[in-house]
Amino acid sequence: MTTTSVTVIGLGPMGHAMATTYLDRGYGLTVWNRTPAKADALVARGARLAPTAEDALRASDLVVLSLTDYTAVYAILEQAPAALAGRTVANLTSDTPARAREAAAWLARHGAVQLTGGVQVPPPGIGTPGAMTYYSGPAEAIETHRAALETLTGIDHLGEDPGLAALYYQIGIDMFWIGLTGYLHGQALAQANGISAQDFLPHALKTADFRYFLEFYAPRIDAGNHAGDMETLSMAVASLEHVVRTAEESGVDASLPAATLDLFRRGVAAGRDQDSLTSLVEVVQKG
Ligand code: NDP
Numbered sequence: 001m002t003t004t005s006v007t008v009i010g011l012g013p014m015g016h017a018m019a020t021t022y023l024d025r026g027y028g029l030t031v032w033n034r035t036p037a038k039a040d041a042l043v044a045r046g047a048r049l050a051p052t053a054e055d056a057l058r059a060s061d062l063v064v065l066s067l068t069d070y071t072a073v074y075a076i077l078e079q080a081p082a083a084l085a086g087r088t089v090a091n092l093t094s095d096t097p098a099r100a101r102e103a104a105a106w107l108a109r110h111g112a113v114q115l116t117g118g119v120q121v122p123p124p125g126i127g128t129p130g131a132m133t134y135y136s137g138p139a140e141a142i143e144t145h146r147a148a149l150e151t152l153t154g155i156d157h158l159g160e161d162p163g164l165a166a167l168y169y170q171i172g173i174d175m176f177w178i179g180l181t182g183y184l185h186g187q188a189l190a191q192a193n194g195i196s197a198q199d200f201l202p203h204a205l206k207t208a209d210f211r212y213f214l215e216f217y218a219p220r221i222d223a224g225n226h227a228g229d230m231e232t233l234s235m236a237v238a239s240l241e242h243v244v245r246t247a248e249e250s251g252v253d254a255s256l257p258a259a260t261l262d263l264f265r266r267g268v269a270a271g272r273d274q275d276s277l278t279s280l281v282e283v284v285q286k287g
Helices: 013-024 036-044 053-059 070-077 097-109 139-144 146-152 163-192 197-207 211-223 233-249 255-272 277-286
Strands: 005-009 028-032 062-065 088-091 113-119 132-136 154-157
Touching: 005 013, 005 053, 013 028, 013 036, 013 146, 028 036, 028 053, 053 070, 070 097, 088 097, 097 113, 097 163, 113 139, 113 163, 132 146, 132 163, 139 146, 139 154, 146 154, 163 197, 163 233, 163 255, 211 277, 233 255, 233 277, 255 277
Parallel strands: 005 028, 005 062, 062 088, 088 113, 132 154
Antiparallel strands: 113 132
């Protein structure tokens, strides 16, 4: 059976993009949001704004949640737990793997199935080719709602454990936030020295192409091989000290590279000075 009607709860930038995509593809769409005015443009295009969370839950077999965190999920679902029976809840809300597992069990107690999801594209990517979402949960629920889910993004089904999609998502987003903040810090340094972000962009693109390092390091990390034959942690400390000083001399807050430098120094203090930067994997695991 193909799903032709969907409920979307949560109309932040992401939920709004999802709702818009369903309207574009001709789905019957029910929406609900804590702040109802965020549904105005969708209602103008034919969406139905449910008067209550209960109505929204009862309206469709497939309920998509796009909320800030699971505290928001419970704040909404606890308004009408009896309306959950028989529903598949595609919970595309970010939170920890533990909370995803806990919510799947809570939903099961109310007769619903959770598909945990971690969306890997920003809102403009919804409904575009190549966009992907990590999913975990029962394969049967994925198959039942495949067409509706694929209307948003492709499906990367990681397995039954409801925590898996949240785990993969958090690992990716760990890299994303830290990497992107590094980019912003670099652009702050460029601008403070009279170089525009656009002028630095081609150089940033080359620097941020980490692919060689990702592929070179992965098998070594798995093998516990942290040989310092390409670079050593002691070199990395000296290098990052230059970055911190350059930031300070430019009047730019150096706390971000300084925090990374602190981690590198802890690696050196743990005796890894002649090992590769990859030895930091073990340094952070040991705390
Ligand atoms: P927002 O934080 O902007 O979404 C907020 C939504 O959650 C709104 O509908 C808001 O309602 C609702 N909400 C928050 N707290 C509560 C509460 N206590 N009770 C009821 N409703 C609440 O996030 P986005 O739309 O940007 O993203 C949604 C999810 O998708 C997040 O988990 C995010 O991590 C994830 N994601 C986002 C991406 C992005 O680029 N935006 C990319 C990939 C994933 P109200 O409007 O009333 O405030």
